[in-house]
Amino acid sequence: MFFTTILLLASPALSRIHRQSIISKYNVVRTDLITNETTPLQVGNGNFAFNVDNTGMQTFLPFNTLSSWGWHNDSLPTNGERIQDYTGIPKLTHGRNVSYDIPDPSLPEASQWLTANPNRINLARIGLVYKGEYVSAEQISESRQELDLWNGTITSRFVIAGEPVEVVTQGDLESDSVVVWVKSELLRVGELGVQIDLPFPVVHSTEFKFEVFVGSYGVSGDHGSFLVGVGDTAGIHHLMGGTEYWVNLRWETASPITVGRVDDATHRYVLVPGENATEMAFTASFSPDRRDADSPATVQRRSRAAWNQYWGEGGFVDVTGSSDPAAGELQRRIILSQYHVRVNSAAGGQSPQESGLMNNGWYGKFHMEMVVWHNAHWVTWGRAEIFNDIFPGVYEALLPSSLERARLMGWDGARWPKMTDVVSGINSPGGINGLLLWQQPHPMYLASLAYLASPTRETLERWDRVLTATADYMASYAWGNESSGYYDLGPPTYGVTENTPPDETLNLAYEIAYWRYGLDVAREWKTKLNQPIPAQWTTVAENLAPPPQVDGLYTVYEGLNSSWWNDTSLTKDPRSLIMLQGVLPDTPAVDPEIALKTAEKVWDVWTDDKIRGWGRPVLAINAARVGRPDKAVYHLTAFDYWKFDDAGFAERGGDGGTPPPFMPGNAGLLYAVAYMAAGWNGSTGDAPGFPVEDGWVVKHEGLLKAP
Template sequence: MVRLGTVCWLALLGSSLAFGRIDREEISDYLGVPMMTHGRNVSYDIPDPDLPEISQWLIGNPNRINLGRIGLKYKGDTLAASQITEPRQELDLWTGVIKSIFKVDGSLVKVTTRGDFETDAVTFDIESKLVRSGDLKVELDFPYPPIHTTKYKYEVFTGVYDFPSNHTTSIVPERLPGSAHIYHEMQETSYFVNLGWPLTSPLKLSRDEPEGSDKLNAHRYTLASAWSSSTISFTARFSPEKEHADLPLLVKARNLIGWEKYWSEGGFVDLTSSSNPNATELQRRIVQSQYHVQVNSASKGQTPQESGLMNNGWYGKFHMEMVVWHAAHWATWGRQKHFDAIFPEVYETLLPSSLARAKAMGWEGARWPKMTELITGRSSPGGINGLLLWQQPHPMYLAELAYQSKPTRETLKRWDRVLSATADYMASYAWENGTTGKYDLGPPSYGVTENTPPAETRNLAYEIAYWRYGLDVAREWKKKLHERVPEKWTTVAENLALPPQVDGLYAVYDGLNSSWWEDPKLTSDPRSLIMMQGILPNTPAVDPEVALRTADKVWDIWGDARIRGWGRPVLAINSARIGNPERAIYHLTAYDYWIFDDAGFAVRGGAGGTPPPFMPGNAGFLYAVAYMAAGWRGSQSDTPGFPNDGSWVVRHEGLLKAP
C-alpha cells in the first residue's frame, strides 16, 4: 500500500492480545525470580524459566498498537509502489505540511498531508483527474497486533492482517452529512475513526468485504468522491469516542499557527556564517532534529518509545532509563512547556506501583521500573530490566532542570513527593559493608552499558557517583523547602563508597584490575565512565583529574566504528566539559560513522535488529548542541564546546545552560 501518511497516533492495547489465551499458566503465578541479595532472597522482575509463556506475555503486554493504515486504491486494488512513476515528496518544516507528487499511468497525483496539533487526527487533500474518473480512491485498513515472539530481540510492530477473525470493524450509522465513522474492537481495546469532509465535496464510505469475512482484506474500507470531482479532502480523527472530526480547513489553520509558534519560541543555533565545511550538515541535523522531536516526542504524561511514533519497537513500551535522553533537551532549548507536560507527571503516575515494588522487595521508597507502560506500571520482566540501576536518580536530574528554568517554591513543591520517594529508596537500597564501613550498591546489578556480570557487579562507577549526586540534590531540595532532611539520606550520601579506581583511572565496577582495559566485552562500550564528567553534574564522588585521565583513556580504546546510539552526544558533552572542544565537535561531525538519513533521523547503528528511527539519537544530539553552545552550570565562556579556531561562528538564542 502506498501510504499518504503514516497514522501513528497510538492507543494502549488491553492485556490479552499478544498471546491471546494462555492455557497452562496464570498471570498470578508470576512472582519474579528470587536472587540472593546480601543475605536475603529478593524477587526481581526477570524472566522465570519455569513460566516462559507468562514471562514473555508480561514483557509484551499491555502495549501500543498501530491504529490504522490510510493509502490509495487504483482501479479497485491497493495502489502498488511499482505503479508509481516520477515520485517527489517535500516536507515544509515551517508548516509541517508534506506534499507528495507522482504519476499513475501517466496521470498526475498530488497529495497534501497534515497532522493535527490538538487531536489524534490527520488530514489529506488528494488532487487528480483519476479521482474524477473514479479510478483513484482512498483505502483504509485496520491491522491486528502481531503475535509477540522471542524470535527477534526487537520487533517492528506495524500490525498484521493474518487474523481477521480476532477483531471486528463496522460502519457506524451517521445522519449528519459530511461525516462517517468506523468502529474497531479488539478484545479490551476499542476506538473510532471519525471521518469528516466539506459539504461542498461530498464523499461516500463503503466496506470492501461483508462483516464476518475471514479474508485478509476483511477490515478494508473505501472512501471515494460522491460526485464528479477531481479532489478528495478529508480528516481522519482517531478517538475512543464517536465524535465529529474537524474539517480539513480548520485543522490546516491551527496546524499553521502551531508550527509557527513552535519555531518562533524556544532556542535556536545558527551556524550559517561558519566557514567550516562540516557546518552545513550540522545545521541540517539541528533543524531537522527539532522537527522530529516535536512530532515524536512532544507528548503528555510520558516519553515516547525509543522508535518514537514511527513504529512499535520494544513492544511499544517506553524506557525509564532513557527519559533524560528523550526529554532533557526541552529544558535547555527553552521549550519548558514540553518538558513540564511530561515531568513529573510520568513519575506521579508510576509512583503507586513503584512504591509497591520497593516494598515487595524489602526496601523503602519508590523503585522505578525500566521498560514499562502507564496502565500497570510494571517493569517488563526482561533479563536486564529488573536489575538496571541508573534510572533511579533520574528524577533528581530532571528536577534540577525544572528548577533551573523556574526557580520557585511552586517547582520545589511540585517535585517534592517524587524526589522524597526516590531518595528514600536510594538510601534504603544501599547496604552498609561491614568490612569497609561504606555503603555499597549491588550485587546483583546492571549498569548503563548492560555488559557486566550482574551477580558480581558491585559499585558501578557511574551509578554510585549518580547515587551521591541524587541524594545531594534531594537533601538540598528539602533545605530549600525549609524542611527536615531525613538522617538516613545524609548518612548514606556521605558514606557511599567512592567509584572504584585502578592505576589512577576509574574502572567500570569494583573488583577489576588493570587488565579490564583488554576485555573486549567491557571496552566495546565504556560510555559509563565518560558520563561521570559529562552528563553527570559536578559531585564530590568524582575526582575531576581522574575523570579527565579516564576520558582520554576511553577515547584511546573506544573506536569510531563501535560507538552507537547516544554514545556520540555523551562523548561530545564529556569533551566539552573537560575542555577539549576540538574533540567535542569531532564527535558531532563524525559523519562517516554517525549517520543521519536524508529525512534527518539519527541512525542508532550496531547490531540487534533495532527498529528505526532512534529518537534518543536526535534528542540527545540536540542536548549536546545546547550543551556546547550555551554551556553548563559553572562554565564561563560562550560556546565552550566549539573550537575557537575561526572556522566556527556560532550564534544562538533562547538556550539555557545544562546542570
C-alpha cells in the same frame, strides 16, 4: 484546495536569527520511491503520528498510525500458565533472597506475556486505491515528495496511469488527527479512492519484539468494526477484546465524500468523492471515543499556525556561517531533529519508545533509563512547557506500582521500572530489565532541569512527592558494609553499559556518583521547601563507597585490576566512565582531575568503530566540559560513523537490533548542541563547546545552560 498559507513567527522582534530561511533550506525532498528499509516521513504531534510512503499515505508500504494511548493485550497463555503465578526470580542479595523481574524458566509463556503486554497498536492504514486495489510501487512514476518543515506539511506529486496525482498531508498539534487532500482527474472518473484498513495485532512472541509494520491485515474473526455517519461526518468503531477506539472522519460540506465498507468479511472502508469531483479532502481523527473531528480547512490552518509558532519560539542554533565544511550537515541534523522530536517525543505524561511513533521496538514500550536522553533537551532548548507535560506526570503514573515493587523486594520508597508503559506499570521481565540501576536517580536530574527553567516553589512542590519516594528507595537500597564502613550498591546489578557480570558487579563507578548526586539534590530540595531531611538520606549520601579506582583512574566497578583495559567485553563500550564528567553535574563523589585522566584513556580505547547509539552526544558533552571543544565537534561531525538518513533520523548503529529510527540519537544531538552553545553550570564565555579558532561561528538564542 482547502488550505491557505499562514506564516507566524512568535515575538519576531526578539529573534536575531532569520529562522524560516534556515529551516526551509533543510526541507526533505525525495524523488526515488522508498522501500521497507527506508524511514517514512511523518506528521503528528508527539501523542500521535501518521507515517507515509511517497504517496503521502500508507499506500504501497503499510506504514503505521501510532499513538501514545493505543494499547492492546494479547490473549493469555494457553498452556495452563497463569500470569498471577509469576513472582520473579529470587537472587541472594546481602544475605537475603530478593525476587527480581527476570523471566521464570518454569513459566516461560507467562514471563513472555508480561514482557510483551500491553503492546502498542497500529490504529489504521490509510492509502490510495486504484480500481479497488492499493496502488503498487510499480504503478507510480515521476514521484516528488517534499516535507515543508516550517509549515509541517508533506506534499507528494506523482503519476498513476498517465494521470498526475497530488496529495497534501498534514497533522495537527492539538488533536490526534491527519488531514489528507487529494487532487487528480482519476477521482472524477471513479478509478481512484482512499481506503482505510484496520489491522489486528499479532501475538507478540520474541519473534515480534520489533515490528516495522505493526499488526496483521485480513484477520476477520478476532475483532469487529462498524460504521456510523451523519452529514459531513462518519465514524468507524474498532473493537479488539478489551481495546476499542474510533476513526472519526469529517469533510467539507460543500465537497461531500461517501464512506462504505468494502465487504462484510474484512475491516476495510473506502472513501470516494462526490460526482465529477477532481479533489477530495478529509480529516481522520483518532480517539478512544466517538467525537466530532474538525474540518479539513480548520485543521490545515491551525496546523500551519502551530508549526510556525513552534519554530518561532524556543531555542535556536545557527552554525551556517561557519567555515568548517561539516557545518552544513550538522545544521541539517539540528533542524530535522527538532522536527522529529516534536512529532515523536512530546506525548503528555509519558516518554517515547526508542523508535518514537514510527514503528514498534520492544513491543512499543519505553525505557526508563533513557528518559533523560529523550527529554532533557526540551529544557535547554527553551521548551519547558513540553517537558512539563511529560514530567513529573510519567513518574506520578508509575509511582503506585513502583512503591509496591520496592515493598515486595524489601526496600522503602519507589523502585522505578526499566522497560515499561504507563498503562500497567509493569517492569517487563528481562535479564537486564530486573537488575538495571541507573534509572533510579533520574528524577533528581530531571527535577533540577525543571527548577532551572522555573525556579519557583510551585516547581519544588510539584516534584516533592516523586523525589521523596526516590530518595527513600535509594537510601534503603544502599547496603551498610560493616567491614568497610561504606554503603555499597549491589550486587546483583547491571550498570549503564549492561556488559558486566551482574552477580559480581559491586559499586559501579557511575552509579555510585549518580547516587550521591541524587541524594544531594533530594536534600537540597527539602531545604528549599523548609522541610526536615530524613537522617538516612544524609547518612547514606555522605558514606557511600567511593567510585572505584585502579592506578589513579576510575574503573567500571569495584574489584577490577589494571588488566581490565585489555578486556574488550568492557572497553567496547566504557561510556559510563565518560559520563562521570559532563552529563553528571559536579558532585563530591567525583574528582575532576581523575575523571579527566580517565576520559583521556577512554578516548584512546573507545575508537570510532565501537561507538554507537547515544555514545557520540555523551562524548561531545564530556569533551566540551573538560575544555576540548575540538573533540566535542569531532564527535558530533563524525559523519562516516554516526549516520543520519536522508530524512534526518539518527541510526543506532552497531548490533542494537532495533529498526530505525533511534530517537535518543536525535534528542541526544540536541542536548549536546545546546550544551556546547549555551554552556553548563560553571562554564564561561559564549559557545564554550565549539572551537571558534577553527572557523566555527555559532549564533544561538533562547537556550538555557545545562546543570
